[in-house]
Each structure stands twice: as C-alpha cells, then as structure tokens.
Amino acid sequence: MLECFEYQTGASGPVSLQLELVYQDRQRSRCRATTRCGRDVAWFIERGVVLADGDILVAQSGERIAVIAAPETVSVVECSDPLLLTRAAYHLGNRHVPLQIAEGELRYQHDHVLDDMIRGLGLTVYCDDRPFHPENGAYHSHVGGHSHGHGHSHSHDHSHGHAHG
Template sequence: MNVDGRADDCVTLTCDQRFLRRWRLVSDGGLAFLVDLARITLLNEGDVLVLEDGLTVKIRAAGEPLYEVTGPDLVRIAWHVGNRHTACQIDPGRLVIQRDHVIRDMLGCLGAEITEVEEPFLPEGGAYGHGRTHGHADGHSHSHDHDHGHARNHAHAP
C-alpha cells in the first residue's frame, strides 16, 4: 500500500474471475501480472495483492447479472439454494445468486420473489475453507527474492 494507504492499481473481476489459483491478469491501469497462489482461492472485494516489485493491486468486484431472491420463507429458500451447492450472497432480507434459469424456476415454485439485478457478487465463503464457493485470500500475499522463470510481476498469497 502507498504511504496514504491506497493501492498502486486495481483489477476489476467478476466472481468467477476472482476464483483462481494461477492466472495472468491485467489491472484496470494496464499492468500485466501473474497471480500464482498456493491453492484455488476466491479473491474478495478489497483484497490486495503485493507484486514481487512491491506494487500493490487491490481487488474490485465487478458488477454482473444476478438474481435477487426475497420472500416470506427466506430461510427455507436459503436451505434449497445451499442444498444445490449454489454460490450465494446472504444479505439482510435477501439472497443474491448468479443467474441460472433452472434454479430460478425451482425457487419460483418455492414462492420466492426473483428480481434481475446487476451488481458485484460477494458470495459466502463456506464453512470448510475449500471448494467452489469456499475460502479467500484475506488480503495477504508475499514476495519472493528468487526467480520463478516467468513474468517479472506476479503475486503470491498463502
């Protein structure tokens, strides 16, 4: 982070794009770098990658097409979403899921009210810290003083 607490650059990614282990990214400012993490990780809004040269890149969640799910029996609806291992953002009074017509139809049969929205998708991480909708980088990354034999700028996280 800079002296004023800001990152040097940022990269804006959808939820699916933020779920990675090793991937070449290009920041919003045009900086190309390689992310090389120890395990598959969901990078969250606000996480910061530290590149080998010390530059910092903040993660921004991009707006994407989603369903906002509401209804009088939201706990029951949430159970059905989870039972299908569907990534889900849980907010007061609503669930947010990625658009999927099969899940939409099922939730409609359960009495859910479904609205199409476009906003950043910030799903829950999960209880066990692994899998498709589990785990995140907690904003930690580290640099190495040894060569990995690829692009100069790349980031690591534990």
C-alpha cells in the same frame, strides 16, 4: 512486460492499480487479467484461496493491486419473510450453489432453472448486474480478515448421502 503478483495475508498500504474481477476469476489460483488502466498482470495464489473485494495482491517490487468485485449477472431474491427466505437458501444450498446472503436478500449467479425453482417456492426473483460475494461455507478457513475457500468442490457424478430434491 507482464508483472506477477501474489496474495499476502494482511497486505496493506497504498495501491497503484485496481483489478476488477468477477467471482469466477477471483477463485483462480493462476490467472492473467488487465487492470482498470489497461496494464496486463498475472497472479499466483495458493489453491483454494478466493480473492475478496478489497484484498490486495503484491508484486515482488512491492507494487500493490486492489481487488474489486466486478458487477456480474446475478439472480436476486428479496423477501421480508425470514422463514421463506431460509427455505430458499436451504434449497439452493442443497444444490451446492454459491450463495450471497444478506438481511432480506439472497444472490446467486443467474440460472433460469434455479429462478424457476425459487418462484415455485412462492418468492420473486429478478436479474441484475451487481458484485457477487457468496458465503465461503463451513469448510473454509479465515485468512487476513477475509474468508478464503479451501476445497469443497467436487463433481456431481457420484452419490451423496443427501437428496438433491
């Protein structure tokens, strides 16, 4: 039988299941998946909430599932020059690319066109399988100790007030 879970702000306590999800699945408000032990589950969360590594989903029965960010193919940019790394982050952000930012490192979902752009800026980029935790951005609210997204997605078939150079 498929058990349904919901996100509850600040949920804590012992967990009985673990659900390993890539970033794309952690953004879904309604989804079905299989836990690490092979149990089929579904969740229903508020639209715009992005599940983070360590979040907990709770069933009506009180059973808890820990969300784990699964490794996925990402492009990794490492650089000790903060100015050069900032330039790369600017150009990726200008393209609305979800971006994980750490000291001396940027990560984004692998895209060979973006990799070539980064190389053109004078940086080295390589692919690896790692968990992906992008920044949620200034348009997102902070819920339960984690930032969760609330809408700034849009199609790119309209004009913007800024260039996508």
